[in-house]
Amino acid sequence: MLEVNGLRVSYGGIQAVRGITFHVNEGEMVALIGANGAGKSSTLRALSRLLDPAGGSVRYRGSEILALPPHRLVEQGIALVPEGRGVFPRMTCIENLRMGAYSRNDKSAVESDLEHVLGHFPRLKERAQQLAGTLSGGEQQMLAIGRALMSRPKLMLLDEPSMGLAPIMVQKIFEVIRAVAADGMTILLVEQNAKLALEVSQRGYVMESGEITVTDESNKLLADPKVRAAYLGE
Amino acid sequence: MDTLLQQLINGITLGAVYALVALGYTMVYGIIGLINFAHGEVVMIGTMVAFTVIVSLAGSGMPLLIVLGIGLVVSVIVCMVLGWALERVAYRPLRHAPRLTPLITAIGMSIVLQNVAMIIWGRNYITFPPMIEKIIYDIGGASFTNVQVAIVSLAAVMMVGLIYLVHRTKIGMAMRATAQNPHVASLMGVDINRVIAMAFVIGSALGAVAGCMVGSYYEIAHYQMGFMLGLKAFTAAVLGGIGNLAGAMAGGILLGVIEALGAGYIGDLTGDFLGSHYQDIFAFIVLIVVLMFRPSGLFGERTGDRA
Ligand SMILES: Nc1ncnc2c1ncn2[C@@H]1O[C@H](COP(=O)(O)OP(=O)(O)OP(=O)(O)O)[C@@H](O)[C@H]1O
Ligand SMILES: [Mg+2]
Numbered sequence: 001m002l003e004v005n006g007l008r009v010s011y012g013g014i015q016a017v018r019g020i021t022f023h024v025n026e027g028e029m030v031a032l033i034g035a036n037g038a039g040k041s042s043t044l045r046a047l048s049r050l051l052d053p054a055g056g057s058v059r060y061r062g063s064e065i066l067a068l069p070p071h072r073l074v075e076q077g078i079a080l081v082p083e084g085r086g087v088f089p090r091m092t093c094i095e096n097l098r099m100g101a102y103s104r105n106d107k108s109a110v111e112s113d114l115e116h117v118l119g120h121f122p123r124l125k126e127r128a129q130q131l132a133g134t135l136s137g138g139e140q141q142m143l144a145i146g147r148a149l150m151s152r153p154k155l156m157l158l159d160e161p162s163m164g165l166a167p168i169m170v171q172k173i174f175e176v177i178r179a180v181a182a183d184g185m186t187i188l189l190v191e192q193n194a195k196l197a198l199e200v201s202q203r204g205y206v207m208e209s210g211e212i213t214v215t216d217e218s219n220k221l222l223a224d225p226k227v228r229a230a231y232l233g234e
Numbered sequence: 235m236d237t238l239l240q241q242l243i244n245g246i247t248l249g250a251v252y253a254l255v256a257l258g259y260t261m262v263y264g265i266i267g268l269i270n271f272a273h274g275e276v277v278m279i280g281t282m283v284a285f286t287v288i289v290s291l292a293g294s295g296m297p298l299l300i301v302l303g304i305g306l307v308v309s310v311i312v313c314m315v316l317g318w319a320l321e322r323v324a325y326r327p328l329r330h331a332p333r334l335t336p337l338i339t340a341i342g343m344s345i346v347l348q349n350v351a352m353i354i355w356g357r358n359y360i361t362f363p364p365m366i367e368k369i370i371y372d373i374g375g376a377s378f379t380n381v382q383v384a385i386v387s388l389a390a391v392m393m394v395g396l397i398y399l400v401h402r403t404k405i406g407m408a409m410r411a412t413a414q415n416p417h418v419a420s421l422m423g424v425d426i427n428r429v430i431a432m433a434f435v436i437g438s439a440l441g442a443v444a445g446c447m448v449g450s451y452y453e454i455a456h457y458q459m460g461f462m463l464g465l466k467a468f469t470a471a472v473l474g475g476i477g478n479l480a481g482a483m484a485g486g487i488l489l490g491v492i493e494a495l496g497a498g499y500i501g502d503l504t505g506d507f508l509g510s511h512y513q514d515i516f517a518f519i520v521l522i523v524v525l526m527f528r529p530s531g532l533f534g535e536r537t538g539d540r541a
Binding site: 048050069070071072073074075079080082086088089090091095098099100102103147151 | 404408410414418419420422423424425426
């Protein structure tokens with residue numbers, strides 16, 4: 001579904017992503033793990049067209065998407081949940097969710113999706129009219145995921161959904177991700193929390209200083225002594 | 235007592251105009267963080283265009299109200315196109331430039347527009363033909379005219395319309411989202427360039443209406459009038475908290491009232507050393523005081539920006 005070939009990202013002179021190649025199949029959840037500064041977010045920012053990559057190609061369902069402006073991606077079925085959530089702080093929860101459906105014109109389906117998403121996240125339902133900026137970090141993360149779902153994506157790109165959250169909240173968020181994946185969503189999950197990411201995904205890529213160094217099925221990566229030593233703190 | 239009431243009435247009239255112009259500054263600032271110093275000149279062009287249209291239609295035998303209406307509409311359309319063109323030609327290419335660059339460009343555009351206006355309409359004051367028959371109403375020792383009533387009510391309608399647009403429509407939601415996080419807004423499918431252009435176009439339309447109001451209130455226009463008007467409206471926007479729509483409205487009215495009261499009492503206060511033609515200093519006193527003690531403005535303090 002998504003094929004990334006030789007993707008490169010640089011900031012001025014610094015090469016953050018040095019020609020990486022990977023793919024995500026339809027219906028699959030793929031984890032991209034790596035330490036701080038490995039280039040994971042830069043990869044997602046390039047995929048979602050928030051920055052112009054220095055080179056490479058990104059094919060989505062067979063066609064090149066690097067030529068599209070960011071606002072055209074959502075209509076293709078790609079949704080990004082950005083690092084740090086990126087909720088609209090001075091909009092209510094409901095308004096944030098409605099922004100997720102901004103590109104859609106099927107009003108009645110949007111309303112039923114809204115009910116559906118709020119059903120997924122009872123916490124957001126209770127806080128429907130609260131400004132998103134006043135939500136807790138975990139609630140904001142739920143909101144960001146819910147907002148992405150509101151666009152009815154075919155491919156979701158998640159950037160560190162566990163960042164800065166208490167373990168209980170991380171569990172909850174991952175339950176949601178699992179449920180979304182079980183519904184058949186294709187997901188590219190970027191995480192520093194390698195253990196969790198590998199537990200929920202089918203395949204994984206390990207990124208180090210801008211390059212992909214290891215790739216395998218997630219359960220094999222979980223068992224790999226090198227990966228365990230470097231990313232699972234053993 | 236009657237001075238107080240009278241100056242309040244005048245202040246609210248003036249303030250309604252400031253508020254409309256201030257909205258143009260604050261909308262653009264809220265979305266791209268640019269102070270569009272050419273906005274005052276857009277307002278001036280609005281006044282001038284309305285003047286030209288009204289004068290050339292005056293002898294046509296059309297009913298007065300229709301003539302005024304056409305003047306207003308043409309002025310609004312010209313200003314919308316002008317605002318759109320300013321963004322497209324002058325500011326968009328500088329979107330990613332250091333902040334000072336578009337600011338200097340804005341000042342440059344303001345000079346360009348002044349000179350264009352000077353070439354078209356000349357260097358002299360233009361007096362509006364006295365077309366509207368003034369009706370004067372008295373209340374409690376003070377008076378106001380039908381023109382003032384029209385100005386304040388039209389401004390109120392425009393402001394309610396803007397609030398509706400920003401809070402209840404899809405394009406309004408896109409504007410707010412873009413102001414809060416342009417990158418994420420684009421990921422939701424918002425075409426940022428379109429939203430930014432809209433902010434300029436809407437702000438210019440409000441400015442044109444304000445320009446027509448100024449013209450009909452003072453019955454005089456000049457190619458440099460946009461400078462002082464723009465500076466005062468900018469002060470009003472800062473007073474209310476730049477980037478904040480409600481702030482621009484409140485700041486405009488408040489500044490108008492401060493200025494009118496100041497003009498009414500400055501003679502008494504200074505033992506007639508300074509006369510009411512010094513009223514312009516109040517806007518600058520307000521600007522300096524706000525920038526010194528509350529640069530975020532009255533409504534500027536944001537809560538919940540934690541992201
Ligand atoms: N806007 C930027 N300007 C300059 N350098 C940047 C910028 N953004 C990222 N970098 C650099 O690029 C490299 C990769 O950063 P990136 O954010 O992609 O890492 P990451 O894998 O997402 O890390 P983390 O797990 O901490 O989020 C880092 O060395 C970082 O300093
Ligand atoms: Mg990151």
